Amino acid sequence: MLNQLSIQNYALIDALEVHFNQGFTTITGETGAGKSILLGGLSLVLGKRADLSALKENSRKCVIEAQFGIAGYGLQPFFKVNDLDYEPQTILRREILPSGKSRAFINDTPVTLQILSSLGSRLVDVHSQHQTMQLTENEFQFRVLDALADNGKLLQDYTINLQEFKKVEKSLNSLLDxxxxxxxxxxxxxxxxxxxxxxxxxxxxxxxxxxxxxxxxxxxxxxxxxxxxxxxxxxxxxxxxxxxxxxxxxxxxxxxxxxxxxxxxxxxxxxxxxxxxxxxxxxxxxxxxxxxxxxxxxxxxxxxxxxxxxxxxxxxxxxxxxxxxxxxxxxxxxxxTIDSDIEAHEQQQEKIRLQLEKLASEIRSRRKAVIPELKKSLHERMSSLGMAAAQFKVEIQEASDFKPNGKDNLSFLFSANKGSSFGALKKVASGGELSRIMLTIKSILAKYEQLPTLMFDEIDTGVSGEISNKMGDIMQEMGESMQVFSITHLPQVAAKGASQFKVFKTVEGNTTATGMRLLTKEERVQELAEMLGGKNLTDSALAHAKQLLG
Incomplete structure (x- = not known):
């Protein structure tokens, strides 16, 4: 989980340091206050490329540092492979110098941007209405099915056998040549x-x-x-x-x-x-x-x-x-003698092929077995999010060759309305629908595997109050077992957070700066009231805000 974020000399942020807790956290603020700047700073420390425009003052370097608790993430192999010191409390740091040069560090060890990005993707998963295309990718869809089917061990065995199969196949082809x-x-x-x-x-x-x-x-x-x-x-x-x-x-x-x-x-x-x-x-x-x-x-x-x-x-x-x-x-x-060598390799390859077929068949059976459960969960949650007519068609057919995750072709189709034909998600689902589907699927996944910190960036934009309330319920429920952030403009969602931060903008002379602070319970009431009724607070807005906070 993300424990602490420190940002210096980035965009409109002069110096900022915030601490976060486990659970569901909401981030609010007026339009233009700098919520996207905060997300941009976090993206930099997670490995996004940067340029000089990131500097608030061109004469000073920009430093962004994030501390993560990673004890339950099983990342020791990653640190070993990349020759890094493993620490349960790991610090990622990014520096952008006035010269434009960028440096990255993990636990004070210099690393490439690729390594930083690879680790960052395992620590934080950012979603917005414009970043849901992962949902349309076959690899992610398989991951959902395999999580529900508890295929982890089978897939691990399959991968080991597939690697050996390809190794023998390469040797066999070399012998044939x-x-x-x-x-x-x-x-x-x-x-x-x-x-x-x-x-x-x-x-x-x-x-x-x-x-x-x-x-x-x-x-x-x-x-x-x-x-x-x-x-x-x-x-x-x-x-x-x-x-x-x-x-x-x-x-x-x-x-x-x-x-x-x-x-x-x-x-x-x-x-x-x-x-x-x-x-x-x-x-x-x-x-x-x-x-x-x-x-x-x-x-x-x-x-x-x-x-x-x-x-x-x-x-x-x-x-x-x-x-x-x-x-x-x-x-x-x-x-x-080469014929006898070829025959030995062919026999070895056939033995591994039979084992792969067996594993692939078991993986396929377990995937098919959980499709009804997945469709039911999706339908129930999508109904609560205002998409009662939404339907999913999930079909698995045996492929002709071995793939990295089995021997299956997966068809994951969607229909938003009754009577509408099914189609691929990326073709028939709108941005808002994709956001709700992604939220639903992530909430299902969270029950079956350890997910990284989830950051939802205004995925509730353009939905009604009742639906946004349901979306907030889902994120709140997910927060019971993991760390979830939601950048939101909706008071119904903001009130669901176990804690709430406000992003604000200050002007001193000719200088504009963005800040962020944790709200007290009283300040949350006022913030929610302003989100409900504007700056001129009314008794009804305050009462409604208190009601939202329970």
Missing amino acids: KKANTLKELDYNTFLLEELEKVTLRSGMLEALEEEQEQLSNVEDIMLLLSQSDQLLNEEQIGLLASLNGLQQAFQRLKGFGQSYASLNERIQAVRIELDDIRGELDTLKDGVEADPQRLEEVNGVLQQLNDLFKKHQTDSVEGLMAIKETLSDKVAISI
């Missing part, structure tokens, strides 16, 4: 994969093949050089091993003449061992080297295949070809 694209490329990818599979790819094979090719291409030179090396080692007279024998024998005798000779002898022995090892490896190499034109042809063929594949796949390494082969293998495998 992927399959279509994969099938287009399957033949080509399979061909490329088979081509790569003809070569046994392994890391380091290119270097090994190039080395083998080099050896096979130069086998005669290798054999000649190996033969010459063998002669240098093994020649009986001048070979390295024969020469080393004499050196070895000499140092076998010298080693006994000192440590330096002994050290050299050890090194000579090591050289002999190394040369013997080299001779053994040389013999092995000689035995292994032979001309093999067939193998050379095979190696050249594999190298040519690799070079062709390098060019085709724009890579320069066997490792690159191996990575491409793996990618192609995955693509071909996907085309083979």
Whole structure:
């Protein structure tokens, strides 16, 4: 509920601070006193856009602040999502600077105008004869039916399932698109994969093949050089091993003449061992080297295949070809396994669809069940508001697809007079009729859900005294369970309020200002008397005013 409203430097208001109570509050004042200014200031703090014309004095900033008690509104998730500090007593503030810049705050935290407006719409609901189009919107009409049908939990479950249904549907469509694209490329990818599979790819094979090719291409030179090396080692007279024998024998005798000779002898022995090892490896190499034109042809063929594949796949390494082969293998495998993935998604989607159908059917049944009750309540209340002939036709038909709030099409038709054909509210109902219908529906809704503070702005304009009295009764009844405001010119409505505020205008010198204050019981009598008979108070007007106040 709105506990306090503070306005500084806005339009004709220099400084104003008022406190409000729970229940039904009426706001009165002469035409032009500034009731619309007050509503305008409240609208700004609820998120309406503003400009410099809002400033009373262009040299000072405009500050509007409203304090709300929100403990019963279930708004904790809103504050969490928007990273705001939740306070049971929450303060909304709007500042308009002389530069024209506007700032918004929730509990002293800067917020965007969108966030302020989103919270504001949950705290105050403003209605006037020109702001009843919400009544003609299908979404609002569904909300009324669902409130009476107590569909809250069902709709919550339906929403969760619908979100999951759309998520699976999106994944399924993605798989179907992927399959279509994969099938287009399957033949080509399979061909490329088979081509790569003809070569046994392994890391380091290119270097090994190039080395083998080099050896096979130069086998005669290798054999000649190996033969010459063998002669240098093994020649009986001048070979390295024969020469080393004499050196070895000499140092076998010298080693006994000192440590330096002994050290050299050890090194000579090591050289002999190394040369013997080299001779053994040389013999092995000689035995292994032979001309093999067939193998050379095979190696050249594999190298040519690799070079062709390098060019085709724009890579320069066997490792690159191996990575491409793996990618192609995955693509071909996907085309083979994607059908099973699609089938799994289709089964999951069908399971969720059946659950949605079940929930939607139950929601529809409960909606249909409360239509007679809604029509009866509307007819009874509309009759008391001077529209005894008013009739409503509410019909629900199953829709072809799932909607955000079920699977229904709702037809909410109205006829103001007997014999008149039914039509959509926005086409056949006048502004005054829409106001009375909206008041009636809000009064019904108030019994089933927690409504925000309601602000009725002269919705009783143009109605008779008796009807306005009934409208006042309805707002008074609503005030027993919630906070309701009515800006009114009618004394019959004004008297119904648990409290009454008067908006007035003062002139000091060349300055005009708008103010607002809570009336005492005696002041209410005088205010109502003036509303009944004008400034010249008569005993009958005063008596009538007292009678209205009970």
